[in-house]
Structures are given as C-alpha cells and as structure tokens.
Amino acid sequence: MVKTSPAVLDPLQLGAYFALIEVSSLLRHAVEQQLRRAGDLSYVQFQLLATLGDAPRGCLRMTDLADGVVYSRSGLTYQAQTLEKRGLVSRAPSSEDERSIEVAITEDGRSLLADVFPGHIAILNDMLFAPLTGQDVQTLADVLARARDHMRQGPARSAAPRGRAHRSTS
C-alpha cells in the first residue's frame, strides 16, 4: 500500500512552504521588473533565451525548449514568435525530422542576455544570497535539487482527484 500522507502539515513544514512561496515570489517579482527594464523581457522569455544560451549549439527543438519553462505548446509558440519578431531567436525546420522546428538564439539574443545578466545577478546577490552563508547556499542547493529531481520523476499522484470529492484513494 502506498504511504498515505497525513492530512495536516506540522508547523515546520508549513513554515518551509510559506517561506518558499514568499521568497520565490518576491524574488521573481524583483527579477521580472529588472528584466523588463533592462531588456524588455518577461521572465518566461528570459528563461527561454537562457535555456537556449546554455544549449549545446544554442539550438533546441520546440518541444525540448518547452520542457520545464512553459506548460502548453501554444504558449511556447506565442513566446517563440514574439522572440523571433525581435530577432532574438531564429526558427527553422529540422533537417532530421520535418515535423520539428529548431529554435536557435541569435547574436542579438546573446547580446541581450549579456546586457541583462549583471543586473539579474546583482538582484540575486542582494536579495537572496546576501543574508546566507556559503553553507546555507550549499544546503539550499542540495535540498532543493533533491526536491526537484523527485518532482521531475513521477507525476504527483495527488495531482488528480482530491478536494471537493472526498472519496478515499480509489
């Protein structure tokens, strides 16, 4: 039988959850404003550009690009079109699979990333890292990485049928 989670959180868990939500929310809001000012980018657009910038040849298929950044295909199409109009990415059919589109970051895209990075990093340092020790950061990275890997693995069992309908795990 699958281990059933208790129906409540202990205060420690509640604190961790609230702090996580609040920290990421405040951080994201601050970073979004900086990205908008420095490069007229939304956070999602920045994530897409940064993902491409890190990719082997600055180039990924739409589907792979979407992974983890965007939650619907049409949403990615929308953003990719926006970025393409600005000349920050280019799109071309894949030679291997004619169904696929390969998205590549352009020179302008890399240049904009470079413009935006310093301010981005400054915010992270000032807001997030300033009050933390090296050990804190180490632990944070370790624990969150474990959580992330876990989330990436199985689709959350409880993502489906809870709440209103109070039937037990059927």
Place this chain on the structure above:
Amino acid sequence: MVKTSPAVLDPLQLGAYFALIEVSSLLRHAVEQQLRRAGDLSYVQFQLLATLGDAPRGCLRMTDLADGVVYSRSGLTYQAQTLEKRGLVSRAPSSEDERSIEVAITEDGRSLLADVFPGHIAILNDMLFAPLTGQDVQTLADVLARARDHMRQGPARSAAPRGRAHRSTS
C-alpha cells in the same frame, strides 16, 4: 561605498537559484491545478482566502490584505470583487477609518478553504516533502525564513538602475 556584488555567481549559487525557481514553479503549477479543480480558485485567490482565514477575526483591511500577496491596489480590488461575487468574502467600510474597507472571510469561504486544504496538503507532501528528511525541512525553513526576512527589510538596492538599459524598445 556600498559593497558591490561580484558580477557572476559561483556554480553553487547558480544551482541553488535554478533549483529554487524550478521547485517553486513546478509546485505552484501543480497546486494551481488542484485549486482550480477542487475549488475553482486561482493561487492568488487562495492566498487571499487563507490569509483572511488566519487573521485574528477573519478580517483585514484591503491594504493589509494586499501585503505580500498582490503587487498593485487595483489587482486586489479586482480579486476582492471576484471573491465577493462568489460570496467567499464580504466587504464593509471600517468604522474607525471611513476610508478603509474591511474584508472578512464568510462561512462559505471557510468551507471552501476546508474543501481545498486536503488536496493542497497532499500535493505538498507528495511533491515537496516526500524526499526530504525532517532535518532538511528544518534547514529549509530556517534558511528561507532568513532570506525572506532580509527581502522584507530593505527594498533591494539593485532593483533600480543596473544592467545597461537597452532602450531600443522600438
């Protein structure tokens, strides 16, 4: 002179940042879906209801309610109206300060919260807490609380003028 942050992040910081963003993003997306299904609530609406539910008499002024959940006044007005139409909150002018509106969670609001909580908590347990030890949670709560308190204090100095303005917004 203000201490200047280094222009780059070390790999550890980068890892902590990415993991934080990814974890909170995955978590929030999962929770949003659950809230929508179980109670037809957006995350912000849930936060507002939950904040009211925790308040001394289930009642807060608009301004205090906004704090930390919403980033503009009109945004709160919009959400408060939405919740009021559904009978989940009520609004009445404050007797002390005629300018203020006091928002109170209703019985229906509390009932909906109760409907939604179990599924919400189940997701947290399954996605976030399952792979973590009690010590992990303890540390996470501690470190993130410190970060949050720091963020709450001063408006980030770097929120203003960094990253070379790329004014070609035309």
Place this chain on the structure above:
DNA sequence: TATTGTTATACTCTATAACTATA
C-alpha cells in the same frame, strides 16, 4: 495513429492613470 507545431479564440490577470472620498 501518434507526434510536432500552429492558429483561433476566449479568458484571466495585471498595471497605469485618473478619479472619489476621507484624514
């Protein structure tokens, strides 16, 4: 048939600025 991606469409949410009213 399954997969990749686009389009049309409708909707939610947010932000800015102008506004009213009270302190």
Place this chain on the structure above:
DNA sequence: TATAGTTATAGAGTATAACAATA
C-alpha cells in the same frame, strides 16, 4: 496633502480545441 480604494482601459500571457503536416 496624503492615504484608501475604485474604475477604465489596455496589454500580456495562458489554455483549449481544432487544425495541418510529417513519422
């Protein structure tokens, strides 16, 4: 004048479903 809140409006972003094309 400053504060509390609303309104009008406009724009960004997202999701769903129907669609075309390739594997």
